[in-house]
Amino acid sequence: MRKRTLSGMRPSGKLHLGHYLGALMNWRDLQEGNDCFYFVADWHALTTEYERTEVIGETIDDMVIDWMASGIDPNKSTIFIQSHVPEHAELHLLLSMITPLPWLERNPTYKEQLREQTSRDLHTYGFLGYPVLQAADILMYDASFVPVGIDQVPHLELTREIARRFNFLYREVFTIPEAYLTETPKIMGTDNRKMSKTYGNAILLSDTAEEVWTKVKPMVTDPARVRRADPGNPEICNVFSYHRIFSDPETIEKVNVGCRTAGIGCIECKRWMYDRMEKVLAPIRERRKEIVESGVSVRGLLGEGTRRAREVAVRKMNEVRDAVRI
Numbered sequence: 001m002r003k004r005t006l007s008g009m010r011p012s013g014k015l016h017l018g019h020y021l022g023a024l025m026n027w028r029d030l031q032e033g034n035d036c037f038y039f040v041a042d043w044h045a046l047t048t049e050y051e052r053t054e055v056i057g058e059t060i061d062d063m064v065i066d067w068m069a070s071g072i073d074p075n076k077s078t079i080f081i082q083s084h085v086p087e088h089a090e091l092h093l094l095l096s097m098i099t100p101l102p103w104l105e106r107n108p109t110y111k112e113q114l115r116e117q118t119s120r121d122l123h124t125y126g127f128l129g130y131p132v133l134q135a136a137d138i139l140m141y142d143a144s145f146v147p148v149g150i151d152q153v154p155h156l157e158l159t160r161e162i163a164r165r166f167n168f169l170y171r172e173v174f175t176i177p178e179a180y181l182t183e184t185p186k187i188m189g190t191d192n193r194k195m196s197k198t199y200g201n202a203i204l205l206s207d208t209a210e211e212v213w214t215k216v217k218p219m220v221t222d223p224a225r226v227r228r229a230d231p232g233n234p235e236i237c238n239v240f241s242y243h244r245i246f247s248d249p250e251t252i253e254k255v256n257v258g259c260r261t262a263g264i265g266c267i268e269c270k271r272w273m274y275d276r277m278e279k280v281l282a283p284i285r286e287r288r289k290e291i292v293e294s295g296v297s298v299r300g301l302l303g304e305g306t307r308r309a310r311e312v313a314v315r316k317m318n319e320v321r322d323a324v325r326i
């Protein structure tokens with residue numbers, strides 16, 4: 001039997017390799033044999049971007065083109081925009097009534113973000129409550145499993161607790177979703193910091209082959225390799241961690257030995273890695289080009305998906321209102 005799953009992504013414009021390895025590869029594979037709902041999480045984006053809302057709307061099309069170029073097929077999956085299904089807001093409100101405040105305040109991501117994001121004020125009601133909105137997104141569709149990385153398990157646990165509480169207070173309305181733990185290779189930016197467009201260290205799925213090489217060539221390596229004849233340590237080199245993701249075992253071993261014995265140079269090593277990485281990026285780039293040139297209306301596809309999502313959401317909200325007797 002096909003199982004239902006749901007996942008969302010904040011609209012942040014053109015996507016990079018981190019998005020592909022961390023989410024889209026799994027989304028694409030899950031489409032086979034499952035009933036997948038993938039949504040543009042524009043209300044979630046508002047929790048942090050409430051002062052520059054223009055970027056949210058502007059970036060949706062680019063993001064969804066990257067989804068499709070990565071293999072997300074709107075004929076297999078339901079793709080939609082969160083804010084176009086207003087039932088999410090109603091369910092969020094009803095769930096917020098039964099969610100004890102300490103459940104939200106103890107959320108480790110909340111505390112961490114408040115500490116780290118010093119450039120904007122996140123002491124808002126919406127930011128504290130975003131896990132409740134997330135619970136509404138998931139529970140609305142009776143998702144039986146949700147793909148998550150290990151660091152997101154506490155969030156899903158909160159959704160499960162909220163669902164159990166609702167089912168206990170009123171009646172069994174919600175499916176309790178299971179975590180589907182996904183192995184996602186961690187990729188750093190070309191400067192060895194977190195990969196982010198803001199840092200200018202991201203390899204975008206829409207970069208040309210030349211642009212990718214321009215970013216790979218100056219990548220920081222083991223600082224001990226000042227000259228070609230200096231042996232290095234691949235374990236501390238970011239290029240080597242890329243090799244681990246993209247290269248075959250023989251190449252990885254050749255780099256491991258060649259680096260330690262100064263048998264290879266860094267540019268040569270980067271070129272091998274780039275060639276392997278291009279085997280992943282080139283087909284995505286090609287599909288992206290085809291999608292753009294086909295003139296397909298991304299908004300039209302999202303509109304169709306939103307219609308399908310709403311059918312499910314409207315039915316679910318009838319059940320919810322009935323259970324709450326409101």
Ligand code: SF4
Nearest residue numbers: 221222237259266269
């Ligand atoms: S040879 Fe490769 S792994 Fe070694 S330091 Fe240079 S780029 Fe890094």
